[in-house]
Amino acid sequence: MMPSTVGEVESTVRALEDARYAAVIAGDVDAFTAYAHPDLAYTHSNGVTDTLESYQDKLRSGFYVYHHIEHPVDRILVAGDTAVVVGEMHADITAGGTRKTLANRAMAVWVRQDGRWLLLAYQPTVLPEPPR
Template sequence: MATAGGAATVHKAGHASPAAEEEVRRAEERRFAALVNEDIDTFDELCDDRFIYTHSTGHRDSKSSFSAACRSGLIRYHRIEATAEQIVLAGDCAVVTGSMEAELSVSGAPRTVRNLSTSVWVREAGAWKLLASQLTAAQA
């Protein structure tokens, strides 16, 4: 089961509201659940068309290349546990920092990853869209 949550320290700039923080937190939860459930249509809906995903290996994917890898089974998420440790709201932008542990398969080979994460969300036309996500391998 995908989870996202945990304690968050929120710093607000401009006119951000607690409701905006909760919307971003729910969007993060939906993103991880969509990946575990192989619901790539929902994942695509949550992402901005300009989405860039920087993996902990340094490889970068666009929205279309990452979604294609998930649809083809090249990347399969079996479990994701994510914690949003801080959500920084600045107008229509939210930066979420935290940690993520996942069990996945890449080209059929099982992997377990433990990462620090940074995600950038933007609100356009009233909806939060994931613009960028970057993972950094956590030190053991």
């Protein structure tokens, strides 16, 4: 049975967020793909946007290696068959051979299609440097 209340949808989407981040940390491209919409628009904090296929290729080739990710969620907005996750994403990654620490605000868009919630879009924004 599909979650029907806002609270049930929030719980489901929160668990899916945890699972998709766990999949990329584990380097499990197939598991990540199971959570992704075929039309995925995955934008990175440097402004590059990948399709599902190009992101899969980058994960498989080791272009992106996720060492650690924390992703606190501020809120989940639910409107019909769409859920928008608003929060942050802090990560230790290797991108294109360069080790990086990321500190981002992030927005993820999940849609319910054919009875399943799928990640349709992701957009991080670099947090400003704290004042000195």
